[in-house]
Amino acid sequence: xxxxxxxxxxxxxxxxxxxxxxxxxxxxxxxxxxxxxxxxxxxxxxxxxxxxxxxxxxxxxxxxxxxxxxxxxxxxxxxxxxxxxxxxxxxxxxxxxxxxxxxxxxxxxxxxxxxxxxxxxxxxxxxxxxxxxxxxxxxxxxxxxxxxxxxxxxxxxxxxxxxxxxxxxxxxxxxxxxxxxxxxxxxxxxxxxxxxxxxxxxxxxxxxxxxxxxxxxxxxxxxxxxxxxxxxxxxxxxxxxxxxxxxxxxxxxxxxxxxxxxxxxxxxxxxxxxxxxxxxxxxxxxxxxxxxxxxxxxxxxxxxxxxxxxxxxxxxxxxxxxxxxxxxxxxx
Amino acid sequence: xxxxxxxxxxxxxxxxxxxxxxxxxxxxxxxxxxxxxxxxxxxxxxxxxxxxxxxxxxxxxxxxxxxxxxxxxxxxxxxxxxxxxxxxxxxxxxxxxxxxxxxxxxxxxxxxxxxxxxxxxxxxxxxxxxxxxxxxxxxxxxxxxxxxxxxxxxxxxxxxxxxxxxxxxxxxxxxxxxxxxxxxxxxxxxxxxxxxxxxxxxxxxxxxxxxxxxxxxxxxxxxxxxxxxxxxxxxxxxxxxxxxxxxxxxxxxxxxxxxxxxxxxxxxxxxxxxxxxxxxxxxxxxxxxxxxxxxxxxxxxxxxxxxxxxxxxxxxxxxxxxxxxxxx
Numbered sequence: 001x002x003x004x005x006x007x008x009x010x011x012x013x014x015x016x017x018x019x020x021x022x023x024x025x026x027x028x029x030x031x032x033x034x035x036x037x038x039x040x041x042x043x044x045x046x047x048x049x050x051x052x053x054x055x056x057x058x059x060x061x062x063x064x065x066x067x068x069x070x071x072x073x074x075x076x077x078x079x080x081x082x083x084x085x086x087x088x089x090x091x092x093x094x095x096x097x098x099x100x101x102x103x104x105x106x107x108x109x110x111x112x113x114x115x116x117x118x119x120x121x122x123x124x125x126x127x128x129x130x131x132x133x134x135x136x137x138x139x140x141x142x143x144x145x146x147x148x149x150x151x152x153x154x155x156x157x158x159x160x161x162x163x164x165x166x167x168x169x170x171x172x173x174x175x176x177x178x179x180x181x182x183x184x185x186x187x188x189x190x191x192x193x194x195x196x197x198x199x200x201x202x203x204x205x206x207x208x209x210x211x212x213x214x215x216x217x218x219x220x221x222x223x224x225x226x227x228x229x230x231x232x233x234x235x236x237x238x239x240x241x242x243x244x245x246x247x248x249x250x251x252x253x254x255x256x257x258x259x260x261x262x263x264x265x266x267x268x269x270x271x272x273x274x275x276x277x278x279x280x281x282x283x284x285x286x287x288x289x290x291x292x293x294x295x296x297x298x299x300x301x302x303x304x305x306x307x308x309x310x311x312x313x314x315x316x317x318x319x320x321x322x323x324x325x326x327x328x329x330x331x332x
Numbered sequence: 333x334x335x336x337x338x339x340x341x342x343x344x345x346x347x348x349x350x351x352x353x354x355x356x357x358x359x360x361x362x363x364x365x366x367x368x369x370x371x372x373x374x375x376x377x378x379x380x381x382x383x384x385x386x387x388x389x390x391x392x393x394x395x396x397x398x399x400x401x402x403x404x405x406x407x408x409x410x411x412x413x414x415x416x417x418x419x420x421x422x423x424x425x426x427x428x429x430x431x432x433x434x435x436x437x438x439x440x441x442x443x444x445x446x447x448x449x450x451x452x453x454x455x456x457x458x459x460x461x462x463x464x465x466x467x468x469x470x471x472x473x474x475x476x477x478x479x480x481x482x483x484x485x486x487x488x489x490x491x492x493x494x495x496x497x498x499x500x501x502x503x504x505x506x507x508x509x510x511x512x513x514x515x516x517x518x519x520x521x522x523x524x525x526x527x528x529x530x531x532x533x534x535x536x537x538x539x540x541x542x543x544x545x546x547x548x549x550x551x552x553x554x555x556x557x558x559x560x561x562x563x564x565x566x567x568x569x570x571x572x573x574x575x576x577x578x579x580x581x582x583x584x585x586x587x588x589x590x591x592x593x594x595x596x597x598x599x600x601x602x603x604x605x606x607x608x609x610x611x612x613x614x615x616x617x618x619x620x621x622x623x624x625x626x627x628x629x630x631x632x633x634x635x636x637x638x639x640x641x642x643x644x645x646x647x648x649x650x651x652x653x654x655x656x657x658x659x660x
Contacts (some may be wrong), residue, residue: 038657054519161608190376191546196604198592203601218519225602227590248594263594265550268572270595271553278528279521282489 007078007265008212009066009180014039014075014085016058016065022289032247033287035061037236038075040313042208045179046206048213050227052220052259054283056132058236063182066214067099068092079180096129100173104185106165110157116143117153117169125174142171163194170201174209182214199226209244220263224248229319232256235294236286238313252322252329255279255295293324301326333459334406337360337386337508339359342400344378344385347393351613355381357564359637363508366535368534368541368653370555370572372548374609377566379544387425388417405507423453426501430513432493433488440528442469442496443481449503454458468499473529473535491522494530502533509534510542515550527554548591557646563610563620566639570647583621596624619652626655 015033043049053059064070066077068084077084082095100123103109111118121139124130130138140150157165166186171182183202189197190328201228206209217223223230224244227263231241232255240253251257258279265271281298284290290297296306305325313323344356356378363369373379383389385397386409402409404425408419419425426449429435437445446468447461462481469477472495485493494514501509511530514521531554534541543555551558551572558575560568560583566603568581579585589603607624610616616623622632630654637648 015374054521090386165607191589191609192548193374193590193605194608196592196602197606199592200601221594224594235513258521260594262520264524264527264547264553266548266552266576266588266591266593267595268552268576271549276524276528278523280525281492282491282522283519292483 006044008045008047008080010076010078011066011077011213012040012076014062014065015073016061016070016079017073017328023160028131029289030234034236034289035286036065036072037289039233039236039238041231041238041241041320043180043212043214045212046210047229048206048215048227050223050230051214051216052223052230053233054218054259056235056283056286058286059218059233060184061099062183062233062284063214063216067101068096069101076327096238097176098179099182100176100178100180101184101237102166102169102173105189106162106169107157107189109169113158115154115156116148119157119168120153120171120175123172123222127176129176138175139171142174145174145205146171147197155262156329161194162190163197166190166198167201170198170205178211180212180214182216184216186215187216188217188219195222198233202226220259232259235289237294237323239295239324240320240322241313242318247317250329252320252327253295253324254299254301256324257328258298258300269283301328308318333365336365336405337363337542338401338403339382339386340401340403342382342385342402343398344390345394345397348613353613354564354615355395355612356385356483357615359561359564359566360400361559361566362568363540363542363629365507365540366538368531368542368543368555369556370545370558371545371561372545372551373561373630374546376563376609376612377561378612379561380512382561383512383542383544384427384646386510387421388412388414389421389427419453419478422449423504424506424507425508426504426506428494428501428509428511428514430499430512430581431517431518432497433485433491436493437554439604441482441484442488444479446496446500446503447639449500449593453504464503465499466593469496470531471502472496472499473525475498490518491525494518494522495527498526498529498533502537505537506539508540508542510544512544513546514543516545516547523550530554548576548588557627560587562614564612565620565636566648566650567621568647568651569639570644574644574647578647580628580647580654581621581651582625582653586626619650 013037014036016036017034017178019029021027022030047212050096051059065072072085120142121135124135139153149166187198211262215226229236229243230247234255240256258277262275279298292307292309296302311323311325313321313322340360341358343358346353346355359382369405371379386402397410401428443465446465450456450461465481466477517524555572558572559566560581568584586605590605605624618633618635619637622628637652638652639648641648
């Protein structure tokens with residue numbers, strides 16, 4: 001068990017800056033893209049934490065920093081009792097077995113020259129698990145688990161539809177019996193009817209195998225459906241974390257409410273009767289984030305203090321957390 | 333008064349090495365003046381090809397309109413020469429494409445792209461054209477428009493580029509504007525801005541609009557009528573409220589049930605549609621949805637149902653469960 005409680009994953013003050021350089025031979029750093037800028041959260045076993053935000057808010061970078069595909073600039077990523085951010089080499093490799101990732105694009109994330117058996121079995125080969133025969137057996141078991149036929153093992157990715165390919169990606173992620181799966185926009189490339197199949201599959205697997213998901217998506221409706229808690233990201237920072245029922249009925253951060261009111265509801269009466277709070281303007285560049293609260297230039301409640309100092313995350317007894325000086329349930 | 337646009341039994345096929353792909357296979361609908369019609373379907377259902385056929389923008393080869401007629405404002409479009417079509421496209425009917433990153437010319441400034449249509453169709457040039465361009469940019473909500481005219485597409489954000497696309501489409505005050513997934517490439521907060529803008533422009537100018545999208549939420553807010561397409565055919569068309577409140581076709585019902593909703597109650601599992609859409613080079617016999625349909629019977633597998641009116645006169649469904657008989 002961990003020193004500070006029993007969280008499966010605990011991320012503290014995670015920062016990832018990508019350098020902007022000038023010059024070809026002699027490179028000089030002239031700035032940094034603040035992709036992730038001081039994010040903290042935890043994730044328990046069997047739980048799904050959804051991360052939502054618009055493009056460029058750093059949600060994908062966050063996922064990749066957790067699984068150490070990017071090494072964080074600073075901060076800690078505790079998986080059970082080990083800080084992945086400070087581990088290297090074999091030590092890290094051993095730890096990383098417990099985490100897997102499912103990528104967004106099922107067309108680009110499967111090697112077109114390998115058949116399904118080699119794709120799904122590759123993690124087993126890398127970690128030298130089992131014999132050739134037992135691996136073959138395991139691959140068929142995994143295919144069955146994700147709703148594909150064991151006879152599909154001989155086929156190649158191009159023979160499958162988008163939804164089936166995403167199932168192959170999930171089977172590969174399950175091969176090593178991980179505790180945590182990072183799902184990076186796993187359904188955004190799929191049509192709605194197929195999207196529902198994959199979401200149901202992920203929920204089923206969680207029940208059967210006790211998996212934890214870090215579920216990254218831009219679609220708030222999808223995230224609501226699958227998550228136990230949801231974190232909203234804006235420009236590299238988490239601005240609000242709350243259980244879905246609170247987040248959707250009673251958002252605290254002005255950005256969350258703006259995001260929610262921008263999402264169309266598939267019901268003409270409700271949709272036309274809604275009072276909208278449209279956010280104006282575009283997301284600023286993460287290479288030059290605004291001072292103070294990063295949301296203040298687009299915020300309808302911004303005051304002087306917002307541009308002067310960044311608000312800290314305040315945790316409430318209801319399980320909601322929000323980083324805002326003037327949350328929506330306070331006085332205006 | 334006849335409808336502004338009448339599409340009758342339109343068939344657009346693609347002739348590929350793998351065989352004939354029947355991307356659009358006999359669709360009929362009308363668009364009245366000043367109305368907004370939404371066309372919804374999943375990828376590959378033919379919704380874009382069907383609309384691009386109207387303005388002759390289907391790449392030929394391999395694509396070709398092989399049957400049916402398209403009448404726009406009294407003229408037949410399918411038999412027009414390229415030159416005649418060129419005079420209609422951009423002036424009478426204009427198109428807003430999905431991807432604002434690739435549909436603007438990266439080496440032309442905004443002014444040139446905005447005034448191209450005015451010069452070509454209306455013979456307006458010089459200072460007058462610039463004045464109109466500034467007016468158009470203000471209309472679509474781009475501040476500081478005089479300066480923006482000199483800029484190039486890469487200097488604008490995605491939402492701004494889509495506003496420029498819309499301004500270009502509006503330049504010659506068309507009677508019909510076709511929006512092909514205008515907000516799919518944009519973030520939700522920007523999508524909301526663009527949809528609001530389109531709805532307002534449509535109200536003010538009284539033009540008709542065809543809105544193509546895969547997002548049922550987008551449809552709900554903006555359209556008067558909805559057409560649901562599946563595998564190259566229309567399965568249902570009805571006024572927007574009826575599609576959402578009393579969907580008749582099993583596919584429409586399944587589609588609505590499979591969408592995760594922001595306002596929905598706690599549903600543990602979504603109702604997914606089993607299987608995947610068919611290969612249009614070799615579509616299934618009978619009703620094209622039958623292999624995935626939970627209500628299918630022998631009739632559905634034997635013969636394709638026609639689009640027939642239901643009790644309410646402007647609600648049309650192509651399903652054996654709702655009238656007609658296949659003769660079995």
